[in-house]
Amino acid sequence: MGLASRAGDWTFKVFTAGLGVATTYLAATFSVNVYRGLSWHNTQSVTTFSSNSMAEQVKLLRCKQEQLKACDSRALVVLLK
Numbered sequence: 001m002g003l004a005s006r007a008g009d010w011t012f013k014v015f016t017a018g019l020g021v022a023t024t025y026l027a028a029t030f031s032v033n034v035y036r037g038l039s040w041h042n043t044q045s046v047t048t049f050s051s052n053s054m055a056e057q058v059k060l061l062r063c064k065q066e067q068l069k070a071c072d073s074r075a076l077v078v079l080l081k
Helices: 002-043 054-065 073-080
Strands: none
C-alpha cells in the first residue's frame, strides 16, 4: 500500500503543478490581450461633424452607406477630410 500511496501523491502533485502552470499562462495571456484591446480601442478614430449642418451630416452618412455611389464632389471632399 505504500507504493500506491506514493503514486497517488505524485499524481496529485503533478496535477496541481499543471493547474498552476495553466493559471499562470492564462493570467499572462489575459493581461496581454487586455493591453492589445485597449491599444486597438485607443487607435480608433472618431468622426465628428461639428462644422456641418444636419442636412450635410445625413447626406454624408447616406454616402457612406451607399459606398459613396452617386454623391456629389462637395460631399466627397467633406467626407475625405
